[in-house]
Amino acid sequence: MKKKLIWAAEHALLVVVSFMIIFPIFWMFLTSLKRPIDAYSITFNFQPTFENFITVFRDPWNLGSMVLNSALVAGITVMIAVPCSSLAAYSFSRFRVKGRKILFFLVLSTQFIPAVVIVLPFFLMFRSLGLLDTRIALIIVNLAIVTPFVIWMIKGFIDALPVDSEEAAMIDGASRLRVIRDIVLPMATPGILTSSIFCFILTWNEFLFSLILTRRNAVTLPVGLVNFRTERGDLWELMSAAGVLITVPIFLMAILIQKHFTRGMTAGAIK
Amino acid sequence: MTEVQLVDVEKRYGSFVALQKQSLTIQQGEFLVLLGPSGCGKTTTMRMIAGLEEVTSGKILIANELVNDKPPKDRDIAMVFQNYGLYPHMSVAQNIEYPLKLRGMDKATRNKRVLEIAIKVELESLLKRRPSQLSGGQRQRVALARAIVRTPKIFLMDEPLSNLDAKLRVTMRAELKHLHHELGVTTVYVTHDQMEAMTLASRIAVMREGRIVQLDTPKNIYSKPDNLFVAGFIGSPSMNLIEGDVRSGFFRATAVKIPVQFQDATSVVLGVRPEDLKIVSKNSAPITASVYAIELTGESTLVTMKHEATSICVRESADYEARINDVCHIAARTTGKLHLFDKSTGQRISTCSVKPTKC
Ligand SMILES: Nc1ncnc2c1ncn2[C@@H]1O[C@H](COP(=O)(O)OP(=O)(O)O)[C@@H](O)[C@H]1O
Ligand SMILES: [Mg+2]
Numbered sequence: 173m174k175k176k177l178i179w180a181a182e183h184a185l186l187v188v189v190s191f192m193i194i195f196p197i198f199w200m201f202l203t204s205l206k207r208p209i210d211a212y213s214i215t216f217n218f219q220p221t222f223e224n225f226i227t228v229f230r231d232p233w234n235l236g237s238m239v240l241n242s243a244l245v246a247g248i249t250v251m252i253a254v255p256c257s258s259l260a261a262y263s264f265s266r267f268r269v270k271g272r273k274i275l276f277f278l279v280l281s282t283q284f285i286p287a288v289v290i291v292l293p294f295f296l297m298f299r300s301l302g303l304l305d306t307r308i309a310l311i312i313v314n315l316a317i318v319t320p321f322v323i324w325m326i327k328g329f330i331d332a333l334p335v336d337s338e339e340a341a342m343i344d345g346a347s348r349l350r351v352i353r354d355i356v357l358p359m360a361t362p363g364i365l366t367s368s369i370f371c372f373i374l375t376w377n378e379f380l381f382s383l384i385l386t387r388r389n390a391v392t393l394p395v396g397l398v399n400f401r402t403e404r405g406d407l408w409e410l411m412s413a414a415g416v417l418i419t420v421p422i423f424l425m426a427i428l429i430q431k432h433f434t435r436g437m438t439a440g441a442i443k
Numbered sequence: 444m445t446e447v448q449l450v451d452v453e454k455r456y457g458s459f460v461a462l463q464k465q466s467l468t469i470q471q472g473e474f475l476v477l478l479g480p481s482g483c484g485k486t487t488t489m490r491m492i493a494g495l496e497e498v499t500s501g502k503i504l505i506a507n508e509l510v511n512d513k514p515p516k517d518r519d520i521a522m523v524f525q526n527y528g529l530y531p532h533m534s535v536a537q538n539i540e541y542p543l544k545l546r547g548m549d550k551a552t553r554n555k556r557v558l559e560i561a562i563k564v565e566l567e568s569l570l571k572r573r574p575s576q577l578s579g580g581q582r583q584r585v586a587l588a589r590a591i592v593r594t595p596k597i598f599l600m601d602e603p604l605s606n607l608d609a610k611l612r613v614t615m616r617a618e619l620k621h622l623h624h625e626l627g628v629t630t631v632y633v634t635h636d637q638m639e640a641m642t643l644a645s646r647i648a649v650m651r652e653g654r655i656v657q658l659d660t661p662k663n664i665y666s667k668p669d670n671l672f673v674a675g676f677i678g679s680p681s682m683n684l685i686e687g688d689v690r691s692g693f694f695r696a697t698a699v700k701i702p703v704q705f706q707d708a709t710s711v712v713l714g715v716r717p718e719d720l721k722i723v724s725k726n727s728a729p730i731t732a733s734v735y736a737i738e739l740t741g742e743s744t745l746v747t748m749k750h751e752a753t754s755i756c757v758r759e760s761a762d763y764e765a766r767i768n769d770v771c772h773i774a775a776r777t778t779g780k781l782h783l784f785d786k787s788t789g790q791r792i793s794t795c796s797v798k799p800t801k802c
Contacts, residue, residue: 339495340528342515343599344589345545354541358532 197419204412211409224413235414238396242418245307245392246375249314253322254368258360260319261326262352266335276327279320287317287380295384305387313385314375321374322367329363330356369425376422393418444471445507446629447492447597452501454487454653461487463653464501469631474623476632478640479650480676485633486525488650489599492631494518506596516545521590522599525606527582529574529589536561536570539588546593556592564588564618580611587619591626598630604639616642637677641665649673666780671789674714674782680745683720683755685713686786694783698750701729703781705793710786717758719780720773722746722765728772730755734765748773 203211204225210218228235263269264276294313295304303309333356341351357364379394386395393414400411447469454462462484469475477485490496492503494515503510510518521542522528530538536557543553561567564584574582583603590598603619604612620643623630634640640647641661648658649672657669668674674682687696689708694701701713720730732748732755739745744763748755748771757773765771775781783793 334526334528334531336524336526336528337530339493339515340522340524340589341530341541342495343493343520343522344542345516347514347516350545355530 200412200415200419202412203408204416206409208407208409224409225417228410228413228417233396233399233410233414235393235396235417238391238393239417241307241310241390242376242392242394245310245314245390246372248307248311249318249375250368250371252311253315253319253371254326254364257319257322257367258326258357258364259352260323261330262356264323265327265330266338280324282316282320291380291384294381298385304385305389307390309385310378310382310390310392313381314378317378317381318371318374322371325367325370326360326364329360329367333359366429369429373422373425376418445469446471446473446505447631448502448504448507449488449492450502450504452488452491452503453499454484454491454496455499460653462491465653465655467648467655467658469629471629472627474630474632474643474645476634476640476644476647477650478634478637478644478647478676481635483650484653485635485650486601489522489601489631489633492597493520493522493599519596520599521593521595521597523583523586523590523601523603525602527574527586527606529582529585531574533573534570535566535572535574535577535585538574538585539566539592542589542593560588560592563591579606579608580615583607583615587622591622594626594628596629598628598632600630600632602634603632605634605636612639619643637679641677649676651676667791667794668714668782669791671712671714671784674784674791678716680717680756682714682716682782684784685715685753685755687711687713689783694781697753698732699730699753701775701781703783705783708783708792711792712784712786714782714784715775715780717745717756718743719776720755720757721776722757722759722763722771723774724772725774726772728774730773732771732773734767734769734771737765737767746771 202216205220205222206218207221207223227233260279264272294309298304298306298309301309303312337355337359338351341355342348346354377394378392382390382392382395383398386392397411397414397418400407400414445468447467449465449467451464451466452462453460453464465488467488477488479485487496491498492505494510494513498511505518505520530541533541539557539560540553543556548556557570558567561570564587566581566584566588569577569581574585577585583606586603590600600619604615607615616639623643632639632643641664644661646658647661647664648655649664650656651672657664657673659667659669664673665677668677668682671684675684685696685699687694687699689695689703689705689711691707692702692704694703694705694711694713696713699713703713730748730750732750732753734746735749735754736747737744738747739761741761743761744759746757746759746763746765748757755773779794781794782791784791
């Protein structure tokens with residue numbers, strides 16, 4: 173009896189929480205399919221239209237260039253951050269160097285600094301360098317934000333790999349780099365993929381730095397959303413359509429991670 | 444010819460000394476076993492030879508060449524790890540092939556060689572499987588195949604049989620022995636199992652707390668243990684060790700009076716193996732005690748006798764019969780099998796003969 177009650181309470185709570193999380197997203201999808209006149213009405217009975225998804229790519233919104241900016245910034249950040257972080261993570265995990273723990277802590281401690289504290293120095297720096305409103309500036313900033321996190325994540329995955337196989341490879345005649353290529357990378361792939369996707373999501377969603385460091389040319393999607401608050405009022409149906417465009421890639425990647433994450437957990441040592 | 448030489452090699456982990464300044468010379472073609480209880484530094488010693496662990500001080504030479512600063516890949520060794528250290532993401536064939544691939548051998552020769560070795564260790568039907576789809580014994584054979592697929596200067600094996608069940612262990616032991624005979628490659632083998640050590644070794648280095656306490660042939664280790672540790676460690680059941688004194692030609696302890704050819708000494712330990720004793724009917728025999736336990740092992744009967752605190756084990760024939768609490772008399776079975784140890788230093792001071800059942 174008591175068990176049943178607990179079971180019911182648990183499930184009720186799950187339903188409530190899921191509803192709170194899912195409903196706004198669901199509503200956004202719904203609104204993105206509405207015509208402007210329906211946008212403010214709370215109804216499921218409306219004429220669905222894909223018009224909004226076309227409008228946002230037209231003048232004056234030009235979401236296309238923002239999609240490109242976001243994709244380039246996130247993509248290049250991942251392509252630089254992940255290989256570098258993988259090597260760093262391997263070193264932190266395997267080499268018993270003096271001061272290794274302190275160094276690792278220092279790297280991680282950069283994550284404790286609130287973004288608002290450093291956004292202004294970054295702004296001044298990039299102004300002096302003439303890099304304001306460029307994708308390069310965003311990539312540099314995002315690298316600074318994301319790299320410590322990715323190092324930490326990948327280190328976790330590498331720590332869990334058996335050292336035996338690596339030592340066996342070294343004895344079989346492999347150099348350290350060869351060991352990383354032939355043994356560590358294939359075994360750490362699920363972990364590295366997961367980290368890459370996390371990295372991509374973080375960069376893709378980054379808002380504050382993009383807001384401060386860009387004006388027109390390098391604006392990314394999250395910042396672009398703000399454009400839909402006009403003097404004519406908030407254009408909810410267009411904002412929702414843009415929101416859907418931001419969310420869908422992340423959604424797909426989340427599904428990918430889920431698959432790889434369980435793989436990452438189950439691949440492991442053979443004893 | 445000398446193959447491996449350790450000169451005053453020491454290993455510390457922080458302040459903990461895992462290996463205390465030890466020297467060891469291993470001859471070419473030898474099968475040297477490092478034997479000792481868990482934690483005595485066997486693996487550490489082997490890993491230093493492999494180059495997986497740096498020495499704190501001292502020199503390691505392979506084929507008369509200093510290798511202290513050489514990475515493992517340049518030492519021309521092959522190793523079988525205790526947990527096999529297979530490559531989980533590669534098939535059995537790829538696992539065996541990997542050392543050859545690293546040496547730039549062409550694909551056709553590689554395939555041929557892998558198949559040859561696979562047949563030798565009876566893995567040819569499993570070549571496509573992943574290590575995770577194999578049993579312990581099969582994984583062990585993959586690890587072995589990967590080690591013998593090329594001919595290195597030295598084989599290193601760290602308790603390769605310890606994860607196998609008892610029956611397989613005995614079969615694989617014979618396989619290893621045959622393999623060594625066939626390939627003639629210098630082998631260093633780590634184990635805590637004295638049976639493995641006795642059966643495989645050309646020489647055994649018995650280790651304790653980071654030191655080699657005796658280095659000799661299995662025969663000598665067994666019949667002439669240098670100290671109390673080796674005496675107690677080797678042999679199953681282990682050697683009887685009785686504390687007492689030597690006075691006027693007799694070793695004396697409670698209920699024990701054995702004639703020995705040795706000058707008077709106090710605080711000595713007499714060591715004698717169960718199979719070097721026998722139970723006799725004469726009540727004038729050197730040792731008198733009552734039966735405490737009788738265990739039939741199959742090929743023999745182990746009779747444990749007790750007199751006060753002294754406990755003595757005698758190996759008798761399988762058809763020996765006795766009842767618990769029977770009072771028995773014990774005598775030496777052969778000459779030259781009594782060992783006297785100094786109790787304080789633990790060192791053997793003499794192996795003396797006694798005339799069997801002299802009384
Ligand atoms: N990396 C290490 N750090 C600290 N102590 C270690 C390390 N490796 C081994 N030891 C210690 O050294 C001693 C010898 O270890 P080992 O050579 O593995 O023993 P075994 O004879 O069982 O193979 C043990 O007491 C062990 O705890
Ligand atoms: Mg060990």
